[in-house]
Amino acid sequence: MSVKGRQYPKAQAGAPLVVFDFDHTLYDGDSGSHLFAWLIRRSWWRRLLALLIAPVFGPMVAFLPTRRFGIRGFIWVGTVGFHRPRDLDALIDRYVALHTEQIRQRLLPQAIEVLHRHREAGDRVVVATGAPPELARAILAFVAHEDMPVVGTQVGPSLxxxxxxxxxxxxxxxxxxxxxxxxxxxxxxYSDSTADLPLLLAARRAVVVNPQHRNIEIFRRRLPADTVYLNWGCAKRAGEPVT
Incomplete structure (x- = not known):
């Protein structure tokens, strides 16, 4: 699956812009949830604190209008005692180093190959993710050049x-x-999520990848009739399998 050794032409100004979501698109799962679960499990008192806030913040995560507030609560539990974004970056590097093999197995080979083909064609490729950008960069470093642009959630001091x-x-x-x-x-x-409908609707061509079964009808109502629905290896997700 590795494409690190491949050489890409330099993307020129005016080259086609291609945007990939990260979780459930390039990576099988929610990378941020995996990280923050590890941060919380590091100590008994963080686990207890997470249990205490779960009745309030857990349901928030399930609904789009309140999701960011729910996620924020669990990020705080995992990082209380740390104050600077670089502190979180150091924890991310440690997490990735400790879970290298599991993370490699979650990267989707078909997705990485599509990303590679766009870069090989000279397209301007960017990953846009709800995860912290350092996390996506650290994971993509296994299979992509370090110059891969990533736009992600910005973090800072909070209580x-x-x-x-x-x-x-x-x-x-x-x-x-x-x-x-x-x-x-x-x-x-490319995205799996209805939360990315603004992104998919803005693109000349939207490709829905590994969508949840319950969201197919939402996509079909909102996106053009010729939209492609693919499955890049997420076993429990919808989409046409790609061989």
Whole structure:
């Protein structure tokens, strides 16, 4: 699966802009949840604190309007005692180093190959994710060059811990892409999530990858009739299997 040894042509200004979501698109699962579960499990008192806030913050995670507040609560539990974004970056590096084999197994080979083909064609490729960008970069470093642009959730100090200051999610993902310099028309967008409908609708071609079965009808109502629905290896997800 590794493409680190491959050489890519330098993307030129005006080249097609291609945007990939990360979780359930390039990575089988929710990378941020995996990270913060590990952060919480590091000590008994963090586990206890997570249990105490779960009745309030857990249901928030399940609903789009309140998801960022729910996620923020569990990020805080995992990082209380740390105050700087670089503290979280150091914890991310430690997490990735301790879970290298599990993370490699979660990267989706078909997805990485599609990403590689876009880069080989000279397209401008960016990953836009709700996870902290350092996490996505550290994971992608297994299979991609370090120059892979990543736009992700911004974090900062929050009540004796670290919290999400700007969640790269839903319409905010489009705002953060533009602010990062990716303001051209999007040629192709790949995502699994209905939260990325603003991104998919902005693209000339939307590709829905590994969607949840319950969301297929939502996509079909909102996206063009010729939208492609693919499964890149997430066994419990919908989409046409790719061989």
């Amino acid at each position: 004796f811990g670290i919290g999400a200051k700007r969640h790269c999610h839903h319409a905010m993902k489009m705002t953060m892409l533009r602010e990062a310099g990716f303001s051209d028309e999007i040629a192709v967008a």
